[in-house]
Amino acid sequence: MDVGDVFLMLSGVSMFLSILGFVLSVIDPDDRYRRVGKYGLFLSFTFITLASLTLIYYLNVKDFQVLYVASHVDKSLLLLYTISGFYAGAEGSLLLWIWIAMFFAVGIYLLEKKDELNNLSLSIYLSTIFFLLILLIFESSPFVRLDFIPEDGVGLNPLLQDVGMVMHPPLLFIGYAGLAIPFSYAISGLLMRNDRWVFRIRRWLIFSWVFLSLGILFGGWWSYRVLGWGGYWAWDPVENASLLPWLTSTALIHSVMIQEARRGLKTWNTLLSIFTFEFVILGTFLTRSGVIASVHAFGQSQIGHHFLVFISVTLLTSIALVVWRYEYLMETSIDIFEAPFSKEVTFVLNNILFVVAATTIFWGTWFPMIHEAIVGTKVRVGPTYYTTTIGPMIWLLILLMGLCVIIPWRRVSPTKFTSKLKIPTLVSGFLAVVFFLMGYNKPEVISTLFVTFLGISTTVYDFIKDYKSYSVPSYFRRFVKLIVHKRRKYGGYIIHLAMLVIVFGLIGTQFYAKSYSIELRQGESYDIGDFVIRFDGVESNELEGKVIWTAKVSVYKGGKFIAPMEPRIERFLKFDQYTSRVDTYTIPEIVGDLYIVFEFLTDDGVGRFKVEIMPLVKLLWYSGYIILVGGILALMPRKVVEKI
Amino acid sequence: MKSKHIAILGAVILTMLAIYPNPIYASESPTLEELERDLYCMCGCVKILAFCEMSKCSVSVRMRSELAEMIEKGLSKEEILDLMRKKYGDEVIATPPTTGFSLAVWLYPVIGGGIGLGILYLLLKRREEVVWHGEPEELLERGEEIFEEHVDYEEKYDRLFEEEFEKFRRRKREEGA
Incomplete structure (x- = not known):
């Protein structure tokens, strides 16, 4: 047995003791049990950290006797990618997930109130991690040793050798691991008939949501730069699976506010917490079971089916618990609306849209299997289905985003509502007309632009109103004080802004991207809008383990040379795999890219290129920074705020 | 006054949604780009034709040239998709039809939204016991x-x-x- 396995076992034993300690501390509030829970938690965290560091060490020293190391790295691999080999396979990624989840568990213990609700929530959270750990130890250990020592490892899949893929999995796992926290609190809230769980989940929910969003964005950025098809989202089943918990957790972020303010929507919030968690596990099941064909899957493995059992058990138990506690949920559930024109109504509408969008994607993803089972023939559900069904929902969500800002909590009279809407509508209408006159006249574009401008203008309108009400003489200090003191509101507004920036990015890339497939001989040029592309030839190099063909391309604008571009084709000899390395040139005036893929070179020296002009694509990536700023603001601790 | 405002808002929303493009409508003169999004590449890559990279796939090259030929002949989108289905089987079509059991996948968002709005209506009707904490x-x-x-x-x-x-x-x- 490897030392890594020993650490995993010790972590499992101490985790079990910790779960037991926390559960007993709820039954008998003796501090001894809580202490058992606490020491078990810290020990388990220490051992899982040691196990993770052991794997990193094996990867770093290229200990090829370890099957996982031999399967995912080789001698020539750069240090950065060697370390990212940690989560290149199903076993390592499961270990990473557990490690991250243990950071969360320690965080909950240290930061939250040490009461019974917390102890029970921790025991439930640790139980979900315990399941993963048991799987890791008995079915999917990354520390399995071979009987011999291979000369070299297989190496890392060429497509994963990119900084986007270094960042994407850990960010996603932070999001996934964190979204089990609302589930754990909701279940313990139900068991203990304690509604205070909604206050406890806030920071964990927002933190996880921010990281899940960044993880999804990094995935899109990687896809755009590495896969070479000119896009960032393909509506692949695994991509869809990451979007499901994102949609339901976004709904939950909004609906918990109603429960906080009114004690209503209790059953709804409990169900949202449960389904968000189940969608996380479903995504894991999809990538590991091979049940649905996907470009992102790890391949068929045995552990996938354990996840199916886990989903069934947790879902059925949770639903049974909701039914068991139905009387309590209904008894203490309070009506939530005072008037039809209120923020509460816009929040419920956005929840309906988020949940319908999530279930539409879920239904579309599983529909081919269901169709085959019932009808006997196969159908496929591709991007057109999703853009047709989800597109209008996005449009309505943007509209709601604008409206909810100016509708206050509790109630507003229709007359006051329309008078508040007047200026933002006029501004947005004016801007939409300007864009229409500038040539952006597709109906769907102009209507989307209108609601997007409405979202921005209502937010600015509300900010100005708040700003005027603050009586701090220094303009800058007033600004800082306002957004920090109302950090929950403005953190949310900044994240709304990030979503609107994404909408601009989507408009640019979905409606105004131009794609050209061109064939050029050496020295030939091609006109692409304002640009001229000249193919100057191909340079081939043989590096360790791969052959690279670099196309030398010159870009001219207005007859003036502006940039050399070097899209490449790389052949990884060990995998006999070809990958395109896209090259992009930033065009500042369209906040976008000139994007070139070198597709192939014919025997008679003709180079085939896919060239795209992607307006506003940069906005998609910039939105990540805005999400981060909004998240930091929303999560700013009270102690920091008091100093400002 | 109240119902007038709601009616205006509803009418604006419905009009704007109505002008949203519906890609499943049959197009008389389809473009290659449009067709590439409605067909899967049959090389086994699990990607639609538009997303299959050429340097790695000869099947997508062949399929694109077949499509280009059909467009040049002036065939409609429906005819082209039909010919591709006959040649490669049902699995080549990326968008489920709006007939038979597949209609369920298209109807779901409408039914789901309808149920949601029904719940909202019931909640709006029930406004007796309302508390406010802040x-x-x-x-x-x-x-x-x-x-x-x-x-x-x-x-x-x-x-x-x-x-x-x-x-x-x-x-x-x-x-x-």
Whole structure:
């Protein structure tokens, strides 16, 4: 047995003791049990950290006797990618997930109130991690040793050798691991008939949501730069699976506010917490079971089916618990609306849209299997289905985003509502007309632009109103004080802004991207809008383990040379795999890219290129920074705020 | 006044949604780009034709040239998709048809949205027992404290009820004696 396995076992034993300690501390509030829970938690965290560091060490020293190391790295691999080999396979990624989840568990213990609700929530959270750990130890250990020592490892899949893929999995796992926290609190809230769980989940929910969003964005950025098809989202089943918990957790972020303010929507919030968690596990099941064909899957493995059992058990138990506690949920559930024109109504509408969008994607993803089972023939559900069904929902969500800002909590009279809407509508209408006159006249574009401008203008309108009400003489200090003191509101507004920036990015890339497939001989040029592309030839190099063909391309604008571009084709000899390395040139005036893929070179020296002009694509990536700023603001601790 | 505003808002939303493009409509003169999004590449890459990279796939090259030929012949989108289905099987089509069992996948968002709006309507009708603890911004600072107050409030009334009930039982016992 490897030392890594020993650490995993010790972590499992101490985790079990910790779960037991926390559960007993709820039954008998003796501090001894809580202490058992606490020491078990810290020990388990220490051992899982040691196990993770052991794997990193094996990867770093290229200990090829370890099957996982031999399967995912080789001698020539750069240090950065060697370390990212940690989560290149199903076993390592499961270990990473557990490690991250243990950071969360320690965080909950240290930061939250040490009461019974917390102890029970921790025991439930640790139980979900315990399941993963048991799987890791008995079915999917990354520390399995071979009987011999291979000369070299297989190496890392060429497509994963990119900084986007270094960042994407850990960010996603932070999001996934964190979204089990609302589930754990909701279940313990139900068991203990304690509604205070909604206050406890806030920071964990927002933190996880921010990281899940960044993880999804990094995935899109990687896809755009590495896969070479000119896009960032393909509506692949695994991509869809990451979007499901994102949609339901976004709904939950909004609906918990109603429960906080009114004690209503209790059953709804409990169900949202449960389904968000189940969608996380479903995504894991999809990538590991091979049940649905996907470009992102790890391949068929045995552990996938354990996840199916886990989903069934947790879902059925949770639903049974909701039914068991139905009387309590209904008894203490309070009506939530005072008037039809209120923020509460816009929040419920956005929840309906988020949940319908999530279930539409879920239904579309599983529909081919269901169709085959019932009808006997196969159908496929591709991007057109999703853009047709989800597109209008996005449009309505943007509209709601604008409206909810100016509708206050509790109630507003229709007359006051329309008078508040007047200026933002006029501004947005004016801007939409300007864009229409500038040539952006597709109906769907102009209507989307209108609601997007409405979202921005209502937010600015509300900010100005708040700003005027603050009586701090220094303009800058007033600004800082306002957004920090109302950090929950403005953190949310900044994240709304990030979503609107994404909408601009989507408009640019979905409606105004131009794609050209061109064939050029050496020295030939091609006109692409304002640009001229000249193919100057191909340079081939043989590096360790791969052959690279670099196309030398010159870009001219207005007859003036502006940039050399070097899209490449790389052949990884060990995998006999070809990958395109896209090259992009930033065009500042369209906040976008000139994007070139070198597709192939014919025997008679003709180079085939896919060239795209992607307006506003940069906005998609910039939105990540805005999400981060909004998240930091929303999560700013009270102690920091008091100093400002 | 109220219903007039709601009607105007509803009409604006419906008009704007109506002008949203519907890609499933059959197009008389389809472009290659449009067709590439409605067909899967049959090389086994699990990607639609538009997303299959050429340097790695000869099947996508062949399929694209077949499509280009059909477009040049002036065939409609429906005819082209039909010919591709005959050649490669049902699995080549990326968008489910709006007939038969596949209609279920298209109807779901409408049904789901309808159910959601029905629930919203019922919630709007039920506005009797409404409490208000404060705006979320305010609750961020002292949320649980306010909540404790509420819980205490409930406990207080439970206690009062039990005391009254006990008094009632005692009185009944005394009356019986």
